[in-house]
Amino acid sequence: MAMTPRHIALGILAVSLCALLVGIFNAARLTERGRTAASGSVSGLLSQRNRLALIELSGLITMDEVGDKGLFRSESNAVLARKALDEAAKDDGVKGVLLHINSPGGTVGMSQELNAAVKRVSAKKPIVVSMGDLTASGGYYTACAADRIFANPGTLTASIGVIISSMDLSSLLNQKLGVQAVTIKSGKFKDILSPYRKPQPDELALVQKLVNQSYQDFLDTVIEGRTRFITDPKQKAERIAKLKAVADGRVVSGREALASGLVDELGDLDKAYTALDAMAKKRFKLKGKDRLPLESSERPFNLMEVLGLAPSASATPAAQLSQLLPVSMRYPNQPLWVME
Amino acid sequence: MAATAEMNARACGYLDLLYAVLFHPVRTFKELTGETEPDNRLLLYALFSVILVSAIAPVIRFINVGGQPVNLLLFMPLSALIGSLVWLLSGLVVAMLSYAFTEQTRFRTILTLSGFATLPWVFMGPISLLKVGLGAVGVVLCALFGLSVWLWSVLLFALAIAVTYAMTAERVLIVLVMPFVMTLIFIGWIFGFFGNISNLVPH
Numbered sequence: 001m002a003m004t005p006r007h008i009a010l011g012i013l014a015v016s017l018c019a020l021l022v023g024i025f026n027a028a029r030l031t032e033r034g035r036t037a038a039s040g041s042v043s044g045l046l047s048q049r050n051r052l053a054l055i056e057l058s059g060l061i062t063m064d065e066v067g068d069k070g071l072f073r074s075e076s077n078a079v080l081a082r083k084a085l086d087e088a089a090k091d092d093g094v095k096g097v098l099l100h101i102n103s104p105g106g107t108v109g110m111s112q113e114l115n116a117a118v119k120r121v122s123a124k125k126p127i128v129v130s131m132g133d134l135t136a137s138g139g140y141y142t143a144c145a146a147d148r149i150f151a152n153p154g155t156l157t158a159s160i161g162v163i164i165s166s167m168d169l170s171s172l173l174n175q176k177l178g179v180q181a182v183t184i185k186s187g188k189f190k191d192i193l194s195p196y197r198k199p200q201p202d203e204l205a206l207v208q209k210l211v212n213q214s215y216q217d218f219l220d221t222v223i224e225g226r227t228r229f230i231t232d233p234k235q236k237a238e239r240i241a242k243l244k245a246v247a248d249g250r251v252v253s254g255r256e257a258l259a260s261g262l263v264d265e266l267g268d269l270d271k272a273y274t275a276l277d278a279m280a281k282k283r284f285k286l287k288g289k290d291r292l293p294l295e296s297s298e299r300p301f302n303l304m305e306v307l308g309l310a311p312s313a314s315a316t317p318a319a320q321l322s323q324l325l326p327v328s329m330r331y332p333n334q335p336l337w338v339m340e
Numbered sequence: 341m342a343a344t345a346e347m348n349a350r351a352c353g354y355l356d357l358l359y360a361v362l363f364h365p366v367r368t369f370k371e372l373t374g375e376t377e378p379d380n381r382l383l384l385y386a387l388f389s390v391i392l393v394s395a396i397a398p399v400i401r402f403i404n405v406g407g408q409p410v411n412l413l414l415f416m417p418l419s420a421l422i423g424s425l426v427w428l429l430s431g432l433v434v435a436m437l438s439y440a441f442t443e444q445t446r447f448r449t450i451l452t453l454s455g456f457a458t459l460p461w462v463f464m465g466p467i468s469l470l471k472v473g474l475g476a477v478g479v480v481l482c483a484l485f486g487l488s489v490w491l492w493s494v495l496l497f498a499l500a501i502a503v504t505y506a507m508t509a510e511r512v513l514i515v516l517v518m519p520f521v522m523t524l525i526f527i528g529w530i531f532g533f534f535g536n537i538s539n540l541v542p543h
Contacts, residue, residue, distance in 0.1 A: 005359035012358070012462060019465035020396065023403035024412070049406065093406070 050286060051293045052096045052276055053088040057081040060327065060338070061106025061114065061138045078103075078110050084297035085117040089124050095292060096280035097127040098273055099146060105137025105159065105338035107331060108214060114138075115221060118145035126279035130272035131155040131263070136251060136339035140262070141218060144225035147279065150272040151254035151263040158262055159339040160222060161249030162214040164207055165328035166193040193333045214335045219247050226261055251339060350378070354385050361456045365496055369453055369503040377448035386455025387424065393461035394423025403468050427455060430519075437515045438505045446504050453500035460492040 061078040075083075081099075088094045099118065105111065121127045122145060129135075129146040136159035143149055151157060173179040173196060181196030192203050199207075223240055230236045239261045246252055246260045257263045265275070277291040286292070327338045349360055349371035360368040372378055398415035401407075431451040439445050467485040470478040494516075502512045 005363075006353070006355040009355040009359040009362075012362075013355075016396075016462045016465035019469045020399050020403075023465065023469055024399060024409060027403050027406050028409045 049093045050095050050284075051093060051295050052098060052273070052280060052291075053084070053091075053094045054098045054100065054294050054296045055081055055084045055088065056100050056102075056296070057114070057139070057142065058102045058132075061103055061110045061142070062331075063107065063110050076110075078106065078114060082110075082114055082117045085114070085121055088297070089117075089121045094125065095284050095286065096125050096276045097121050098269070098276050098294065099127060099129045099143070100132060100269060101129055101135045101139050101143055102132030103136070103139035103142075104134055104327065105139050105141070106327075106336065107138070108162075108335050108337055111138030111141045111337050114142040115145045118142060122147055126276060126283055128272050128276040128279070130267075130269045131157055131254065134339070137161070138337035141221060141337055144222045144262075146225075147229075148265070148272075148275060149263040150265050150267045150269075150275070151257055152268060153254045153266050155254035155257070156251050156339075157254065157257045158246055158250060158252045158260075160215075160218055160247040162211045162218065162335050162337060163328050164193070164211060164333065164335050165326065166199070166333050167195045167329070168198055169195040170197050195332075211335060214337075218337060219244070222247065222262075350374070350382065354388070357385060357456065358389075358459060361459050361496070365499055366503075369456075369499055372453060372456075373446075373449055373503050377446060378452040382452050383448060383455075386452040387427075389459050390423050390427045390455045391420045393458045395420045396461065396464060397423070400464050400468050404471065427451070427458075430454065433519055434501055434515055437518055438501065438507070441507060441511050441515075442505045444505065449504045450500060453504055454497055457493055457496035457500050460489045460496065463489055 057077060059077050062076050063079060064076055085097065085099070088097045118127060126148075127146045129143040129149045131143065131149070131151040132155065134156045135143055135151070136157055140157055140160065170181075173181065181194075183191050183194065183196065185191050189203060189206060191197075193199060193207065223243055226243060227236050227239050230239055242259075242261045246256075246262065252260065252262070254263065254266055258266055265271070267275075273294055274291065280286065280292060281288070328336055349357060349368045352360065357368070372382065395416045398412055398419050402409070402412055428451070431447065431454055434454070435445040435447045435450055438450070464486065467482055467489065470482045470485070498512050498516060501507060501515055502509070505511075507515070
């Protein structure tokens with residue numbers, strides 16, 4: 001039978017339909033299998049889908065939104081990092097997470113949320129932390145839940161401790177300005193650490209108790225995170241002693257951190273990437289000489305950022321002035337896991 | 341192959357038209373553009389082409405990026421709907437712009453021809469499979485063939501405008517480029533608007 005245009009057109013449609021069905025079947029199969037084992041001619045496609053995620057955590061760890069008086073708000077880096085960690089934990093194509101931290105710490109609640117997010121990732125896939133210039137206090141609290149920690153020799157880290165700051169402005173207000181504060185409260189401690197009066201001994205004792213509890217939580221989490229892979233009781237006890245010795249709020253260098261057991265190895269981001277690649281391949285039984293591709297987590301689309309109109313944290317004079325204050329004075333009267 | 345030479349494209353069935361548009365576009369488009377505008381049957385064929393290639397788009401994405409197959413049941417009709425609206429809108433814009441040059445809209449004709457101009461996208465199914473079979477080489481080939489399909493479709497669209505309104509190449513280029521220029525102007529307005537509003541809001 002002679003080939004007519006109708007037959008050719010039918011052939012084009014049939015080939016296209018078949019190709020789409022094969023493609024759908026293949027993609028669905030990969031999704032179902034978690035896009036893991038690779039073999040045969042589809043290895044190229046599969047190796048692209050198996051990947052490692054690079055997540056950045058920088059700046060102050062806080063839940064505060066950036067530019068909260070602008071037209072559009074944007075979430076803090078810490079919140080974005082927590083979301084990225086949870087997405088990486090769920091994504092079967094992500095075989096490991098490289099968390100790059102450059103932070104002085106921040107608020108207790110957000111640090112704890114990040115620590116929990118790191119643990120959720122660790123339960124499903126390897127997670128390695130690479131410390132940048134600074135991974136202190138709440139930043140270290142986040143890091144200590146990871147499977148492995150890398151620091152540069154000059155990284156500043158530790159600062160394991162809690163701080164609450166307040167100001168006593170009573171002398172300035174009463175004696176210099178002649179201003180008397182009037183406070184009506186429902187309980188004795190309702191205006192604890194009020195700047196309008198001197199703190200009382202029982203109030204200071206209460207706050208100190210709060211700080212001590214928070215510090216104990218911090219220390220327990222660090223000890224748990226840094227000893228969980230040690231099975232020998234003697235070695236475990238030695239590690240705990242070393243950790244407690246530096247858990248007095250001091251800041252240490254990466255080299256000192258290695259000696260104290262705060263980090264596992266000295267090395268840069270690339271070395272951490274290589275280590276994560278090996279851990280991921282071992283855990284998921286993946287083969288291949290090349291390292292798995294490392295993909296940065298995407299920031300959510302923000303129209304105002306694209307248009308260059310997103311308000312930044314230091315856009316206003318008041319915000320710029322607040323940058324000059326110690327961090328604990330920017331978040332007065334609350335316990336912080338932060339390096340001043 | 342001689343179908344379009346022997347019979348007028350207006351009388352062809354869908355499969356004959358598909359072949360004729362892909363391999364003899366100039367002759368086919370000229371035959372479709374007559375004194376009277378195309379009938380409803382041809383317009384429906386064009387709409388079917390648009391729906392076909394628009395519905396393929398989420399499948400191609402699924403093949404390349406993955407996801408839940410069940411989502412295709414939602415995305416395919418949605419994509420077909422959006423594709424049809426874009427087809428209508430682009431036809432309307434071209435008709436309005438062409439009116440400035442020719443004082444004729446010929447809306448049904450440009451809709452019919454521009455609908456058929458999307459047909460090269462049916463090749464994206466086999467092209468996307470290259471990635472599966474050939475690894476990294478396939479990715480490069482996939483990109484090159486994908487680009488070719490896009491170029492093919494754009495050329496057919498330009499041809500559709502040229503044939504429908506009997507326009508010179510320069511005028512067709514103006515009609516094709518004008519929506520992008522207008523979009524840039526619109527974005528400029530948006531920038532200005534939000535910029536000024538942003539400055540008014542106290543920080």
